[in-house]
Amino acid sequence: MPDGDAIGSALGLTWALRKMGKTVNVTCNDHVSNTFDFLPGFAELTSKLPTDEEFLVYVDGSSNDRFGAAFDAKFFDGRPALEIDHHVTNDNFAPLNYVDPRAASTAEIIYRFTRALEIPLDPTIAQCLLTGVVTDTLGFRTSNTTVETLQTATALIQAGGSIPEIIENVFNRVPLSSLRLRGKVLCDAQLDGMVLWAQVPQSLIRELGVNGNGTGGIVNQLLSVQAAKIAVLFTEKENGKIDVGMRSRVGYDVATVARNLGGGGHKQASGALIDGPLAAARERVLAEIRKQLSNMPMSQ
Amino acid sequence: MPDGDAIGSALGLTWALRKMGKTVNVTCNDHVSNTFDFLPGFAELTSKLPTDEEFLVYVDGSSNDRFGAAFDAKFFDGRPALEIDHHVTNDNFAPLNYVDPRAASTAEIIYRFTRALEIPLDPTIAQCLLTGVVTDTLGFRTSNTTVETLQTATALIQAGGSIPEIIENVFNRVPLSSLRLRGKVLCDAQLDGMVLWAQVPQSLIRELGVNGNGTGGIVNQLLSVQAAKIAVLFTEKENGKIDVGMRSRVGYDVATVARNLGGGGHKQASGALIDGPLAAARERVLAEIRKQLSNMPMSQ
Numbered sequence: 001m002p003d004g005d006a007i008g009s010a011l012g013l014t015w016a017l018r019k020m021g022k023t024v025n026v027t028c029n030d031h032v033s034n035t036f037d038f039l040p041g042f043a044e045l046t047s048k049l050p051t052d053e054e055f056l057v058y059v060d061g062s063s064n065d066r067f068g069a070a071f072d073a074k075f076f077d078g079r080p081a082l083e084i085d086h087h088v089t090n091d092n093f094a095p096l097n098y099v100d101p102r103a104a105s106t107a108e109i110i111y112r113f114t115r116a117l118e119i120p121l122d123p124t125i126a127q128c129l130l131t132g133v134v135t136d137t138l139g140f141r142t143s144n145t146t147v148e149t150l151q152t153a154t155a156l157i158q159a160g161g162s163i164p165e166i167i168e169n170v171f172n173r174v175p176l177s178s179l180r181l182r183g184k185v186l187c188d189a190q191l192d193g194m195v196l197w198a199q200v201p202q203s204l205i206r207e208l209g210v211n212g213n214g215t216g217g218i219v220n221q222l223l224s225v226q227a228a229k230i231a232v233l234f235t236e237k238e239n240g241k242i243d244v245g246m247r248s249r250v251g252y253d254v255a256t257v258a259r260n261l262g263g264g265g266h267k268q269a270s271g272a273l274i275d276g277p278l279a280a281a282r283e284r285v286l287a288e289i290r291k292q293l294s295n296m297p298m299s300q
Numbered sequence: 301m302p303d304g305d306a307i308g309s310a311l312g313l314t315w316a317l318r319k320m321g322k323t324v325n326v327t328c329n330d331h332v333s334n335t336f337d338f339l340p341g342f343a344e345l346t347s348k349l350p351t352d353e354e355f356l357v358y359v360d361g362s363s364n365d366r367f368g369a370a371f372d373a374k375f376f377d378g379r380p381a382l383e384i385d386h387h388v389t390n391d392n393f394a395p396l397n398y399v400d401p402r403a404a405s406t407a408e409i410i411y412r413f414t415r416a417l418e419i420p421l422d423p424t425i426a427q428c429l430l431t432g433v434v435t436d437t438l439g440f441r442t443s444n445t446t447v448e449t450l451q452t453a454t455a456l457i458q459a460g461g462s463i464p465e466i467i468e469n470v471f472n473r474v475p476l477s478s479l480r481l482r483g484k485v486l487c488d489a490q491l492d493g494m495v496l497w498a499q500v501p502q503s504l505i506r507e508l509g510v511n512g513n514g515t516g517g518i519v520n521q522l523l524s525v526q527a528a529k530i531a532v533l534f535t536e537k538e539n540g541k542i543d544v545g546m547r548s549r550v551g552y553d554v555a556t557v558a559r560n561l562g563g564g565g566h567k568q569a570s571g572a573l574i575d576g577p578l579a580a581a582r583e584r585v586l587a588e589i590r591k592q593l594s595n596m597p598m599s600q
Contacts (some may be wrong), residue, residue, distance in 0.1 A: 011598075092385070125456065139439045139440060139441055140439060140453075140463060141439055141463065141464075141467050141471075142464075143464045145463055146457075147454055147457050149459065150450055150453055150454040151454055152446055153440075153450055154451055154454065156451040157447050157450065158447055159448075163440060163441065163445055164441075164442075164550075167441050168549075168571030170524070172523065172524045172549075173522055173526040174525050175525070175526075176489070176491055176496070176525050176526075176527060177523070177527060178487065179486055179489060179521070179525050180486065180487050181316045182486060182521075183482070183483045183485065183486030183488070183489070184483065184487045185483065185487070186479055186480065186482060186483030186484070187480050187483030187484045187487055189476070189480065189483070191361060191476055196476070219525055219592075220334070221479065221482075223471045223472065224473075224474045224479070225474050225475070225476050225479050226470055226472070226473040226474060226475060226476075227476060236485075241488075249472075250464075270313045274599060282430070283429055
């Protein structure tokens with residue numbers, strides 16, 4: 001499930017290296033959302049394995065399992081391989097690792113590379129990288145947005161990138177069925193102490209005819225409620241598994257909760273996929289959060 | 301109903317002029333939302349009329365009626381008065397008018413003034429002006445966001461402004477009742493051709509116990525639906541009047557519709573206050589939009 005930063009970074013780096021005269025193949029061993037079909041090179045993002053390339057680069061994945069079949073230690077025999085990432089949980093899985101958790105997006109790091117390599121920017125490179133910057137910071141809203149982030153965005157816009165085009169494509173192509181699903185789910189949200197939770201049963205998904213990921217943005221809206229320190233969205237998958245999406249305000253840690261449930265993520269945004277049914281999964285997660293809250297200094 | 305740009309610009313200019321050693325009084329002749337109570341000087345924003353000040357400045361209002369009792373041509377006798385604004389519909393109501401519709405916010409213009417006057421920025425000035433920049437561009441998402449906008453934000457952050465604090469206060473203090481109202485309204489949204497509309501009856505506001513402006517952001521969410529070229533939200537006020545909020549994609553003009561209804565605004569965002577009851581108001585507005593759509597080249 002590559003996000004805008006993974007895709008924008010991969011394509012931005014691809015076009016930048018081609019600008020240097022390099023031959024570049026780009027691969028993604030998972031389904032890529034049509035949300036990003038406005039980016040040049042989108043159609044190249046198919047499942048391919050390395051062949052005789054001289055150099056491998058992995059972007060925006062914190063561990064090797066994020067790359068599926070595109071990661072295999074045997075690919076590293078006789079050629080250098082580099083990963084570029086900004087996740088604090090990165091485990092330095094590649095032979096060469098450039099990991100900077102202070103960067104708000106991997107695209108911000110790729111931009112640094114284009115400056116160090118003195119690659120002339122063009123609108124294609126700029127729009128790919130700007131998509132990474134804008135989406136990973138939720139439009140410059142995350143707490144890790146820095147002066148460098150804004151300076152990067154400024155330079156990318158000067159080079160021909162367009163924030164309105166990104167917003168239009170990434171945020172403003174919602175199907176009506178997804179809007180109605182969002183409405184129904186928000187309407188039924190429940191506050192349990194400091195935790196605001198909501199759920200998306202398969203029956204509702206089927207009733208409204210929602211395809212694919214129709215729950216985008218819901219958990220962030222839950223956290224916008226003043227009384228909510230932690231927000232949780234339970235989504236029942238077709239196979240009966242429950243996708244648990246969690247968000248928290250600064251001072252409240254949902255990464256530990258996710259790890260205890262077999263998932264992972266960041267302190268302020270994490271997730272896990274656990275067994276159903278929905279009601280049992282909900283009780284399990286809320287109990288885990290209550291346990292965690294009782295250990296948090298700020299919630300005393 | 302002053303917004304974040306009006307308040308941020310007024311307070312930012314106040315603190316900047318005080319930094320120059322000037323004595324400044326700041327007034328707002330309308331209720332100011334508690335949303336902005338995190339800004340230094342918020343408590344000074346009460347209804348006061350000019351007395352013996354040597355110079356008057358009006359900010360972020362496109363016409364004199366936006367200032368209520370704080371505007372009166374007799375105030376201009378014997379002293380200069382300046383308005384600073386970025387609305388394209390500004391009618392140059394003051395003796396001196398600095399109006400730049402290319403600026404994404406009035407705060408962006410006030411920032412230019414601080415540079416021209418070489419006023420050293422501090423975190424107080426920076427946070428007030430940054431609030432104007434961030435709120436009026438919906439977080440750098442509007443189509444009038446420019447390189448200057450981002451450079452202004454960068455400089456304001458370097459001077460001590462904080463986007464996370466603004467987001468936390470302006471967007472993340474939603475009452476649970478407002479979230480549920482938003483959910484119910486989105487859930488019942490109706491598509492009529494290219495127009496997606498939804499309504500907020502008083503009965504729902506009372507049932508959910510929503511206070512004040514609990515409908516913030518709903519009309520923007522309506523426009524995020526792919527099929528919607530125009531979004532309309534009808535809100536029934538306590539006095540039975542219907543508040544009509546309209547948004548449109550680039551190429552579709554809702555300013556003319558609003559003017560025909562006795563309201564006003566921009567091509568992409570406008571509004572009007574019309575007579576009820578709700579169903580009659582809705583039919584009247586939708587008919588007006590259909591008439592307007594049939595005249596729009598892009599909708600043929």
